[in-house]
Amino acid sequence: MSSVADTTYDQSRPAAATRRPRQWRKSLVAYSFIAPNFLGFTIFTLGPILFSFALAFLHWDGSNPITFAGLDNFWRLFNDSAFITAFWNTILYTALSVPLTLVCALGLAMLVNQRIPGRNFLRAAMFFPYVASLVAVAVVWNMLFNPEMGPVNMVLYTLGVDPKALPRWAADRNWAMITVVLFGVWKSMGYYMVIYLAGLQGINRDLYEAASIDGAGAWQRFVYVTLPQLGPTTLFVTVMLTIQSFKVFDQIYLLTQGGPGTSTLVLVYHIYNEAFISWDLGYSSMVALVLFFVVLTVTIVQFRYTRQQTT
Amino acid sequence: MSMPALARMLPRRRISLGQVLIYVIAIVIGLVMLTPFLWMLSASLKLNRDVFTFPIQWIPAEPRWQNYVDIWTKIPLALFVWNTAKITIAVTILQLLTSSFAAYAFAKLRFPGRDALFLGYIATIAMPWQVYMVPQFLLMRELGLHNTHMALILLQAFTAFGVFLMRQFYQSIPDELCEAARIDGMNEYQIWWRIMLPLSKPALSTLTIFTFVSTWNDFLGPLIYLTKTELKTIQIGLRMFISQYSAEYGLIMAASVVALIPVLVVFLALQRFFVEGIATSGLKG
Incomplete structure (x- = not known):
């Protein structure tokens, strides 16, 4: 005291x-x-x-009296095909975007960490998409990836891709998720690059010198010095990325509206639809509760797993 | 790069392949990251029929500056910018004041329940906003704040993140400094105002940028709360414009450029703090 x-x-x-x-x-x-x-x-x-x-345990449409729902909303999850689709799409989005962003962010950080001229400009250029207005960049993205007129497909066409085989990106069930993931990676990797950069700069130089004296090449130094030393950073980045991926909404609303069909319908989109389109507030809160527990579980598992690895 | 540095690098034989490869990769990646912005800028100065011509004409032969005049009359863009600026400035000021104020108590004062309260804050940082956006909306509606800017200000001004960031910084300031001030007869409010605030410029800058960028770019919040056109922010205003004039590519791009400029200015001005801030606050979290 x-x-x-x-x-x-x-x-x-x-x-x-x-x-x-x-x-x-x-x-x-x-x-x-x-x-x-x-x-x-x-x-x-x-x-x-x-x-x-x-x-989550009530029935409410926002205007009529609230009634007690017990576990009704919970059981409904298992019969709601849109929820099940949204759940697996969210997992798919996470499984694709987390490793891809992580690898790109680390690669960019290694690159910017080199003593090259213009590295400050490069760092700013990589970071800017992260702070840029989502609506503005999403509309550009949709134009660039326009299946008929977009420059991306034009370039692919001039490179010799068969016009019939050109991906229809956001307009195609099979490509829509990939388009959204690519957008997410491009937009957010600069942020995680900065975090990795801080991690890289915290590594003791002596470790590299010792490894070089022992005859380790560039790749071996990367695998045996850089990666283990970046362990805590990677854990942090993975957890952050996973949480962000489970919360994905804005970019999907702007790029595909959850479509075509339900190919990019994700959990937060389902929450939004149930709450602000259907006004089924109890049920939407139950879906939100699922989102919360998934995020919580993933975070705990990742921390446990890494602790086992390090001890 | 200075001449001695170049001289040191040039005679080395390692510069040959590895270095060149790194340069090439760096230039390619830099271009890929910036291409969408360059394309946006280029398209904003074109007629609709020229936007999608291929090969891409990066610098329009006859730049159509008229696009930048027309957007202000096609939609109330100035009003949208004003609405967004109002919300963003209010949120940022409230966030900076209340966060640093609370963080001072958490970092430098002792009182019953301090750790429990702080834990309460921390616990909500990992909670996705989307989990409680519905009850929050219902609360605002009960308070009669639906379709007001006040709702958006209130829901973004008191974040756990801000308190956490400022507290982490204050903990790195030695307690002896506050002690000395107390002996000199300053009260706690004076210490906060005259000692802590001036010392915490890096943390305040970081929080300013984070708050400014996230409020300026916020999409889901205004989408839920603001349905009247005259209240809309730049993000949903731009979205409305895009769906109304979906074929006016040149105008859409011009409006997008306008929406990007404030963030670009803030980003370039405070970039150094931003990068440092992410590095420190990010890793401590």
Whole structure:
């Protein structure tokens, strides 16, 4: 309890008599610092989070009286083909985009970490898509990947790809997910590159010198020094990427609207549809609850797994 | 690169293949990353029928500056920019003030329940917003804030992330500094204002950029809350424009360029802080 502050303050006065009111007043000052943020945080974040857990077990369309649903919403998940599709599409999106982004981010970080002229410009160029307005870049992306007139297919065509074999990108069931994943990788890899760059710069130079003396080539130095040393960074990046992938919505809304058919329907899109299109608030909260538990589980598993690896 | 540095590099024989390969890869990747932006800029100065000509004419023969005049009258773009600026500035100021204020108590003061409260904050950082966006929307509707900018300001101004970021930074400032100030007779509010705030410029810059960029680019929030055209932000305004005039490629690209400029300016001005901020706050998380 007694901090350095207490002792310095109390030197001039009898300590026991004044400590309690003083401590009380100090706490009050501390609470006054926290209050503005805490009030907003409690009302607009913590409250809704708790309410969302309750809402998952209720029926509500937003205007008629609320009724208790018990586990109705939960059982409904298993009969809702759109939910099942959305669930597996989210897993697919994550399985494709996490490793791809990770590898690209690490590759870019290794590249920018070299002493090459213009590296600052290169770093900025790679990072900019991450901060660029999603609506603006999504519309460009859709134009670039336009199946009939887009430059991407034009380039493929001039490279000799058969016109009938040209991918129809966002307009094709089989290519839509790939298009969305490519967009996500392009947009976010600069962010994770910066995190990897910090990790790379934290590696002790002596390790590389020792490895070189032992006769390790560039590839061996990468496998036996760089990768193990980047372990904590990779864990962090993987967890962040996984959470981001499970939350994917904006880019899908802007590129494909979940289509064609349901080929890019993901969990958050389903939550959005159930809540703001169908006004089935209880059920949408149940889907949100599933999203929460999936994210929680993945995070815990990844931390456990890495701890086993390192110890 | 300076001459001595070049001189040091040139005589080495290693420069030959590996170095050249790295340069080539770097240039190709840099171009790939920037191509969409260059194409956007180029298309924004073209007539619709010229946008998709192939091979791509990167610099239009007759740049059509008229596109940049027309977008302001086709849609209320100025209003959208104003709405977004209003929300973004309000959120950023509230976020900086309340986060650094609360973070000071969490980092430098002792009081009952401190660790429990902080844990409550941390626990929500990993919680996807999409999990509780529905109850949050219902709450705002109950408060009569549906279709107001206030709703968007309130839901983005008090984040756990901001408190966390500022607290991490304050913990790196020695406690002795606050002690010395207390002995000099400053109260806690003065210490926060006159010592902590001036010292925490890097952290404040990081939080400013994060908040500015995420609020300016926010899409799902305005999509849910704002249905009236006169209230829309640049992102959903642009989206509305794209669906209304889906064949006006040149105009769409011009409007997109306009939507990108504020973020580009902030990014270029504060890039150094941004990169440092991600590196430090990211890894500590």
